[in-house]
Amino acid sequence: MTPRFDVIGLVVSDMAATLAFYRRLGLVFPEGSEDQPHVEAELPGGLRLALDTEATIRSFHADWQPPARAGGRVGLAFRCDDPAEVDSVFGELVGAGHHGELKPWDAFWGMRYAVVHDPDGNGVDLFAPLPDAG
Structure with a gap:
């Protein structure tokens, strides 16, 4: 198995x-x-x-302690429908008080990308493919 x-x-x-x-x-x-x-x-x-x-x-696990540095070991990524949604979701989350680690940008690998932290500091990526330039 x-x-x-x-x-x-x-x-x-x-x-x-x-x-x-x-x-x-x-x-x-x-x-x-x-x-x-x-x-x-x-x-x-x-x-x-x-x-x-x-x-x-x-x-x-009685001795468990949270990691000394949050956000560096776990990352989740959410695909958005289009680049505009990356911007709007990022804005909504930051507007609700969550830390925006990286503002939306057009990444060299062909995606609109942004990173926001969840309440425990875990990085959550937001992304969408950029329209085909060719």
């Missing part, structure tokens, strides 16, 4: 804030999950995004 990739897990310090952030990006979590210790959303292709509170992790 070969293991099958199934879940992306994030440890969160504030479940309600994290749910609000990812809901703005279109993920669907069960209503009323803000006070739950573990929440999941189904992703396209059958994967799941699992959110666990720090208290949940410490319930079975």
Whole structure:
């Protein structure tokens, strides 16, 4: 038997804030999950995004500590329909108080790209292919 990739897990310090952030990006979590210790959303292709509170992790790993530097080890990326949507989603998230790490720009690899941080400092990329110049 070969293991099958199934879940992306994030440890969160504030479940309600994290749910609000990812809901703005279109993920669907069960209503009323803000006070739950573990929440999941189904992703396209059958994967799941699992959110666990720090208290949940410490319930079975008493010595667990958050990384000293957030945002450097996990990155999620959301594809937007077009370059204008990258700009508007970035603006909406920054307007809601989230840290905009990199403002939208036209990347040399042919995409409109931006990076914003979720409430725990994880980098979340927003991207869309640029219109074909040729």
